[in-house]
Structure formats: C-alpha cells, structure tokens
Amino acid sequence: MKYANIITGLVIVTAILPHTATAADTWQEKLLFNPTLAQIEMENERQRIMIYNGLTDVQVEQAMEQQFDRVEHMMFTGTVITDSNGEVEVNPDTGMARVEDDGC
Numbered sequence: 001m002k003y004a005n006i007i008t009g010l011v012i013v014t015a016i017l018p019h020t021a022t023a024a025d026t027w028q029e030k031l032l033f034n035p036t037l038a039q040i041e042m043e044n045e046r047q048r049i050m051i052y053n054g055l056t057d058v059q060v061e062q063a064m065e066q067q068f069d070r071v072e073h074m075m076f077t078g079t080v081i082t083d084s085n086g087e088v089e090v091n092p093d094t095g096m097a098r099v100e101d102d103g104c
Contacts, residue, residue, distance in 0.1 A: 029055075049074065050073060053077045054080060055079060056080045056088065076102075
C-alpha cells in the first residue's frame with residue numbers, strides 16, 4: 001500500500017525569544033511590517049506561515065490592521081499583554097511580563 005503525504009503549507013518557526021517588549025523589536029518586526037519580496041514570495045507561492053513569538057498585543061493589533069492581506073500567513077504566540085498606555089503588564093508574583101494564553 002502506498003502512502004502519499006500532501007503538504008499544503010510549510011511552517012517556519014521562529015526561535016523562542018524571551019517574553020519582553022524589546023524581544024520582538026528586531027527581525028520579527030521587520031519581517032512583519034516591512035517584508036522583503038522574498039518573504040512575500042514564500043508566503044504566496046510556497047504557502048509558508050511565519051510564527052511570531054513575543055510581540056506585544058499592540059504590535060499584533062497593528063499587524064492585523066496594516067498587514068491584513070497577509071494575515072493568513074501569520075501565527076502569533078506568547079503575545080505580551082500591555083496596559084491602556086501600551087506598557088507591558090508585569091505579573092506581580094513572578095516579576096515576568098504577562099502573556100496571553102495561546103492554548104498550546
């Protein structure tokens with residue numbers, strides 16, 4: 001009996017980053033808000049998904065609004081929770097930034 005695996009998309013997983021507001025102020029933000037032509041090609045022609053880890057909820061919301069046509073190629077994990085001023089909320093028990101429960 002022959003088995004065929006059909007892969008409709010390939011997931012690119014980012015490196016695990018610390019849960020801080022500055023952790024995402026690097027290449028992830030650049031890929032998210034200023035994608036290269038190669039990145040757009042990978043998303044559209046190769047159906048790749050980019051997993052962004054450690055962005056703030058403000059950055060995720062901004063991506064949803066400004067990069068709406070690319071949303072199907074994005075996944076957000078470890079999203080850092082901010083307050084109404086955009087400041088990172090800190091868990092008083094651990095001293096660590098609060099993150100959204102992504103169900104994983």
